[in-house]
Each structure stands twice: as structure tokens, then as C-alpha cells.
Amino acid sequence: MKRTHLPLNALRVFDAAARHLSFTRAADELAVTPAAVGQQIRALEDVLGVVLFRRTSKGLELTPEGEAGLDPLREGFLRFEESVAAMQAGQASDRYTIAVPREFYAEWLAPRLAVFQAGTPGVQYILAPDEHADFTEANLDIAIRLADGPGDLMGVQLAPAMRVTVAAPSYREAWIDWPGMALPEGVNPCIRAGSPGQALASALAGMG
Structure with a gap:
């Protein structure tokens, strides 16, 4: 029998949202934003062709369709965990x-x-x-990501955003450009790098 593709990530989000009956608390558990939870639920509803949650005056509640699939889903996740534990048995966990x-x-x-x-x-x-x-x-x-903000993920900021001039001790009097970097007006860069990492490596090598 042909197996259908299972949207496992969306199903995991559905399980968390169903347990908490709250997209916000589900997001806290999964370390994502409530908006990301909502997107996953809507995508899952589109795939399944059913409505899983309804908003009422008392808050979020499961539809009969969502309720019907919940117990088998949780049993399936438990089987997944048992399967992974069996495959990892005897291997290093560190x-x-x-x-x-x-x-x-x-x-x-x-x-x-x-x-x-x-x-x-x-x-x-x-x-x-x-x-x-x-x-x-x-x-x-x-x-670890170089980003303006966490986006759909929750994380810890390693360093505040700042602009510094980086150059090797014997650097050339020239500028290095990369996407997102605004050079002073009229400056013609010696190198147009494809990423901040390339620009930094070029500067440390004394190229600008």
C-alpha cells in the first residue's frame, strides 16, 4: 500500500495546540511564535480538508474532526519515540x-x-x-543565525546590532561592500562580497 506524505511538523504543532487549547502556550512549548503556530494549523487544515479549531467566546476549542484524530495521533507520536529510543539504544547520547x-x-x-x-x-x-x-x-x-530578528523562532541575542570598522593592521585604503551594507555616498568599493562573512575575511586579510 502506498504511504501518504505525513506533515509531521504540522501534526506536532496541532498536538501542542490541542493540549493547551492556546496557540500562544503551544508556541511557548515549541519555541516559535503564535503566528507560526497559526500558519501550521491553517496549512494542516488545508491538507486535511477539515477545520480543526474554532474560536469561541470562551477561547479555543477543538472541532469534532480535530477531536476524532487526536488520540490516534498521540499514540503514533508515542510509537515514534519508542522507535527512536530503540534505534539509539547502545549508542552515545552525548x-x-x-x-x-x-x-x-x-x-x-x-x-x-x-x-x-x-x-x-x-x-x-x-x-x-x-x-x-x-x-x-x-x-x-x-x-546560530545572523539575522535582524528571531522571525518565527525564539532565541537568545548573542550580541547587539552594531556597525564597526574592521581592517587588518596593514589594510588598503579601500572599502568592501556586501548586501545590506550602505557605503558612504560616492565610495567605489574595491570588493563586492556576497555575504558579511566574506567581507570580514577580506578585511582581515588586509584587502580593505
């Missing part, structure tokens, strides 16, 4: 999957991770190939 921009990893995280690794032998680190990977699909433990 592993962390990290998504991080390449330049940030090379210049900042890798040296600090090396120090941490030296003091915690036996820990395995898995670096996700996609720095913008989805938390659920990639099974991330932590992600």
Missing part, C-alpha cells in the same frame, strides 16, 4: 547537532568549541550542512 554560518563557525565558534571539547571528551558534534535548516526536520539542538 551528541549535539548545530546549524551555524560557515564564516561565524570558522572565526568564532570553532576555537571556543575546541576548548569545550577538550574538557568534555566523548561528546560528538554534528554540523548541519544548511545553516538555515528547520529545527524539527534537521533535529537541531542549537542554531
Whole structure:
């Protein structure tokens, strides 16, 4: 029998929203915004062709269709957890999957991770190939992102937004440009980099 594609992330969001009967509390549990929860629920309703929640004067409530699928869904999630535990049995549990921009990893995280690794032998680190990977699909433990805001995710700000001039001790009298950087009027950059990381690496190499 052909298996249908299951929107597992949306189903996980539905389970949390059904338990709390609140998109806000479900968002807190899943570390996303209430808007992201609402989008996932609407997308799931579109896929299933049914309405799962209704808003009433008393708050959010499940429809009969949503109620009918809840117990089998939770049993399925329990089976998933048992399956994962069985596959992980006998393997090391000390592993962390990290998504991080390449330049940030090379210049900042890798040296600090090396120090941490030296003091915690036996820990395995898995670096996700996609720095913008989805938390659920990639099974991330932590992600570091260069962004103006958290977007659909909740996170901790590592550093405040600021503008600084970076150059090597023997730098050229020239400017480096990258997307999102507004150079002074009339300045013709020597390099147009494709990312902040490329621009930083070029500056540290003495190119501008």
C-alpha cells in the first residue's frame, strides 16, 4: 500500500495546540511564535480538508474532526519515540547537532568549541550542512543565525546590532561592500562580497 506524505511538523504543532487549547502556550512549548503556530494549523487544515479549531467566546476549542484524530495521533507520536529510543539504544547520547554560518563557525565558534571539547571528551558534534535548516526536520539542538530578528523562532541575542570598522593592521585604503551594507555616498568599493562573512575575511586579510 502506498504511504501518504505525513506533515509531521504540522501534526506536532496541532498536538501542542490541542493540549493547551492556546496557540500562544503551544508556541511557548515549541519555541516559535503564535503566528507560526497559526500558519501550521491553517496549512494542516488545508491538507486535511477539515477545520480543526474554532474560536469561541470562551477561547479555543477543538472541532469534532480535530477531536476524532487526536488520540490516534498521540499514540503514533508515542510509537515514534519508542522507535527512536530503540534505534539509539547502545549508542552515545552525548551528541549535539548545530546549524551555524560557515564564516561565524570558522572565526568564532570553532576555537571556543575546541576548548569545550577538550574538557568534555566523548561528546560528538554534528554540523548541519544548511545553516538555515528547520529545527524539527534537521533535529537541531542549537542554531546560530545572523539575522535582524528571531522571525518565527525564539532565541537568545548573542550580541547587539552594531556597525564597526574592521581592517587588518596593514589594510588598503579601500572599502568592501556586501548586501545590506550602505557605503558612504560616492565610495567605489574595491570588493563586492556576497555575504558579511566574506567581507570580514577580506578585511582581515588586509584587502580593505
